[in-house]
Amino acid sequence: MSKKLSWVLTDTAKRVYVENCTLGATALGMDKDGAWTITKSRLRGGLSDGVDIIEVNNGQLSFTIVPTRGMGLWRGSCGGHAIGWNSPARDLVNPGFINTLEQGGLGWLKGFNECIVRCGLNSNGAPGMDTVLDNNGNPSEVMLTLHGNIANIPAKYVEVEVIPGTPTELVITGVVEESRCFCPQYRMVCRYSTFVGSNKVSIRDEVSNFADCPTEFQMLYHCNFGEPFLEEGAKIVLPAAEVAPRDPRAQEDIDTWDSYRGYEPGYVEQGYYLDVAADAQGRTLSMLKNRASTLGVVIRWDKSQLPSFCQWKHTTGASEGYVTGMEPSINMPNLKSFERQKGRVLTLQPGQTYAIDLAMEIAGDAKAVAAVEAEVAAIMAGRKTTVQQQPVAKWSPCAN
Template sequence: MADKKELLQRVGSMQQLMYVRPVTFEEGRARGMKAYEVKNGPLKFSVMADKCLDLTDVSFCGHNMSFLTKPGLMGRNHYDTNGAEAQRSIMGGMLFTCGLENICAPCKIDGKDFPMHGRIRTTPAEHVGADACWVGDDYIVSISGTMREAELFGENLTLRRRITTCYGENRICIEDEITNEGFRREPMMLLYHINVGYPLLCEDSEIVIPTKRVTPRDEAAASNAEYWNRMEAPKDNEPEYVFLHDMAADQEGNTFALVMNKNLGIGLKVEYSVKELPYFMQWKSIASGDYVIGLEPANSSVYGKPYHIKENSLHQIEPFATEKKRLVLTFLSGAELDEARRRAEEFLK
């Protein structure tokens, strides 16, 4: 990659190569939603300012990488957090953030409703900002903002997010700080729902996860357990499969998951720390029209809030405490795919 001076000799504006631009969608269910479009060479993605600064569509080297559900791109709806109706507002995208009081299935506890995958995923960001500038010899795009999940006489949790990408590095870094600004201990459940779709995902795809043990969630998943690491052709009305992974990691606790397509020569690697996110679930659907792999690092189990309450293992955050989480999405090509697979094998030695 050329250095700063060489780049500026060759371009009139760095926007030839990299930019962040605010946009507002004007039609359909997405009407009025504010977002940011980002270009970083062959990597393009969008960040929803009105929905937790989550990632929608992502493309790399001209190929789509992400999954979009049948309702399509949408903003916030009146039924977003109304129990199982959430399935009408979960649009997928490259990332949607689940939490903070609940993840996975909706439930009712002590007369209080906790919607499917929680409320934070539809919470608009406050104090939103975007920048593109030189930091030394690196040209960096950054987007930041704060989401608040709060209730009168209830919780007061904030999630401050910063998303960065550096020119010449096909990577998106997501750094989160979750703070309890209330005066009581609160449950804090968090799951990052990272969704891979066609054409990256197809029968040519391989799922590489340095897993020590794979546990099917239920009978449906058990019937597909031997195929957890690859995709089949779409099949009409096939049930979803969910697998729980016991992840191997390096000495610092770092690990990753990878979806790769050798025919296209591209892949997506998700890196995180098992110290911050000790659970990892894999969602697999080969159903026609719902064709997706979900990679899901989390601080809680897919079995949800009632399970953790029963097991006395519900993750909680103390008043005025802050927890930090970091995810890196790296978009790979060529020989980088083989190197990532080799690294996964090393983790298991």
């Protein structure tokens, strides 16, 4: 079999919706390069009622995509190691149960439990007020909620593709639109790709402005990991040219910014802003490795597409969400007005599309971890990281 196979699971324009679907290598006569499965189902009951999930297992790496929640990647597994984190939001939450305006704009946190969640598209930083033109062309104050809206918008189109080859490629494509009258109009086309037997999933997002006027655009990838990668003595490894604390709280531990503690119930989060170096092609990466350097999770991206980076530490108690975030982004996750002032809010022209490439892979043993560390060292080429002891004005509002 050499022809690409495809199945449309959701297409609102054509009123197509498939609630349950199971595809597999054996049933399709494609198991020459290993067993794989793709399963689509709808959850029932509780806050998860009505949430669609697509579970992909390539024989080595498995992961769950959630079309109902902006095509986020919920959790996964590779070589018996769990990928993701244990959020206090235990289950997937249908966006219909979320009011992002709750608790001063922090309602987004009610559904926050994904391994990879997109933050955007009109805004993606801290909650707060911003000034925009209303439908009459007059300046109007509006409340921007934490991390924007895209993670709580269901996909309008979902397709599964199986592309025969050596090895076979498994692809999930989704289309999510963030738009309403008198407001910006975005279309995001997400493509997840993995090859049978691999330890990697690749993501390509294409965000388009389908309005007739220019519109602002922000995007951040909140990539979150707990145990077994995160533990006391774990470290983040990346080609950091410069790092600075986000605020006075992060400043307290700036000398140990790249290492992690064990459980600390009541821990108050810390954030660090970084300038990450890249190779000659603009490619860069970040790895969270365990204490023994025998296991790591790696995020790869193109710095020309995502020039900013935030490291989020939340090493609290086990039931409170013991987690760290590696967050490549277009802008720093500050209030949008501050990011606009610093020139980190992009403008998409009518019809313009912005492409972003991101990947997650698992370094499953000491040799693989060492290979990633060698990549980081090659990018740094002997340079040392500049560590700022206090927040800096170019990145943090509290430094102004």
